[in-house]
Amino acid sequence: MTTVRQIGILTGGGDCPGLNPVIRAVTRRAIQSELTVIGIRNGWKGLVEGDTIPLNLQAVSGILPKGGTILGTSRTNPYKRPEDHERLVANITKLKLDALIAIGGEDTLGVATKLSKEGVKVVGVPKTIDNDLSATDYTFGFDTAVNIATEAIDRLHTTAESHHRIMVAEVMGRHAGWIATAAGIAGGADVILIPEEPIDLAAVCDLLKKRHARGKDFSIVVIAEGAQFKAGTVPVKQDEKVDEFGHVRLGGIGHLLGALIEERTGYETRVTVLGHLQRGGSPTAFDRILGTRFGVKAVELVLEGRFGQMVSLQGNEVKGIPIEQATGKLKTVDMGLYKIAKIFFG
Numbered sequence: 001m002t003t004v005r006q007i008g009i010l011t012g013g014g015d016c017p018g019l020n021p022v023i024r025a026v027t028r029r030a031i032q033s034e035l036t037v038i039g040i041r042n043g044w045k046g047l048v049e050g051d052t053i054p055l056n057l058q059a060v061s062g063i064l065p066k067g068g069t070i071l072g073t074s075r076t077n078p079y080k081r082p083e084d085h086e087r088l089v090a091n092i093t094k095l096k097l098d099a100l101i102a103i104g105g106e107d108t109l110g111v112a113t114k115l116s117k118e119g120v121k122v123v124g125v126p127k128t129i130d131n132d133l134s135a136t137d138y139t140f141g142f143d144t145a146v147n148i149a150t151e152a153i154d155r156l157h158t159t160a161e162s163h164h165r166i167m168v169a170e171v172m173g174r175h176a177g178w179i180a181t182a183a184g185i186a187g188g189a190d191v192i193l194i195p196e197e198p199i200d201l202a203a204v205c206d207l208l209k210k211r212h213a214r215g216k217d218f219s220i221v222v223i224a225e226g227a228q229f230k231a232g233t234v235p236v237k238q239d240e241k242v243d244e245f246g247h248v249r250l251g252g253i254g255h256l257l258g259a260l261i262e263e264r265t266g267y268e269t270r271v272t273v274l275g276h277l278q279r280g281g282s283p284t285a286f287d288r289i290l291g292t293r294f295g296v297k298a299v300e301l302v303l304e305g306r307f308g309q310m311v312s313l314q315g316n317e318v319k320g321i322p323i324e325q326a327t328g329k330l331k332t333v334d335m336g337l338y339k340i341a342k343i344f345f346g
Helices: 019-032 044-049 082-094 106-117 142-163 178-187 201-213 253-265 275-279 285-303 335-342
Strands: 006-011 036-040 052-055 099-104 122-126 166-171 191-193 219-224 237-242 248-250 269-273 309-314 317-322
Touching: 006 019, 006 044, 019 036, 019 099, 019 285, 044 082, 099 106, 099 285, 106 122, 122 285, 142 166, 142 178, 142 219, 142 275, 142 285, 166 178, 166 253, 178 191, 178 219, 178 335, 191 201, 191 335, 201 219, 201 253, 219 253, 253 269, 285 309, 285 317
Parallel strands: 006 036, 006 099, 099 122, 122 309, 166 219, 166 269, 191 219
Antiparallel strands: 036 052, 237 248, 309 317
16 A cells, blocks of 8 residues: 555546546546545656646546547657656656546557656556557447447448448557458458458458449448558558657558549449447447456555556456556457458448
8 A cells, every 4th residue: 555645646648538538537536545646747748847637526526528639639758858857857856746547549558658767656547549558458438439439330331332432441559450350341342452451452342242243332431441462561651741659640551542443443432431439429339448457446546555556448347457568568459350341341
């Protein structure tokens, strides 16, 4: 056990549905144990700049069904500039934070891991709609994204059938195709393309031709933004800009694929890029509950003095595990699930 009176909480990286349920749960569980909660604005940037707000019951009232994060977020890397790291550490002392709860994906938790090794009392909460963190069965936001993508595919079906077109739907998935696989299965996609398996354009076109040959004059193709035509090639990106963690903005593989399909098959093809629609709006019931469970467990890890750990869903149990387990390697799609999806291709 450790003496904790005041904790800070921040959200870093891309926003996603379920963040506010975590913030609400952390605040309510902490207040129940007579702790003071300080909200840090805009991720690590807020801790570098000392930009904070107090969190109390009134501040978190009504945020459970809201998407995004009331604290704001950023992709700030405090280790990119030595002076930022120094200011961050100084602000932890200045703000009298006895512990810090960091909610984020691989990059945010990577910073948390480094800080923990430096002696900062940190607890992590995993967050990524891509569901690609290896140390937890699911992360909140993923279920919402899959539901949004599935609804979009359902809608594309009707217009594809009416116009006798091929519809390509590009969904999120930088390194892992969990959203594409899950939404593609749920939405009855005819082809699903993911980063884990290089695109065989000839095979895709053959599947579509065979489908048309048996009387189906429309098709749905779902592709993850990080899918590639050859193993080891650079994913298609929007521009050359990179964020502070060295990531480029992906996007455009859907349009490239659509043009190639139309050229090779002669079938009229249209492309829809879902983009940020997938991570906006209200979280599903599953994500609200998972975010709530994660938030409560994070505070309990703080109260137990189990720093350097993060919450993790394993089966139906939320446990505490070392943060670095989440940043060691990405969780790619279960190829057994993808094999099931392939049964329904074409």
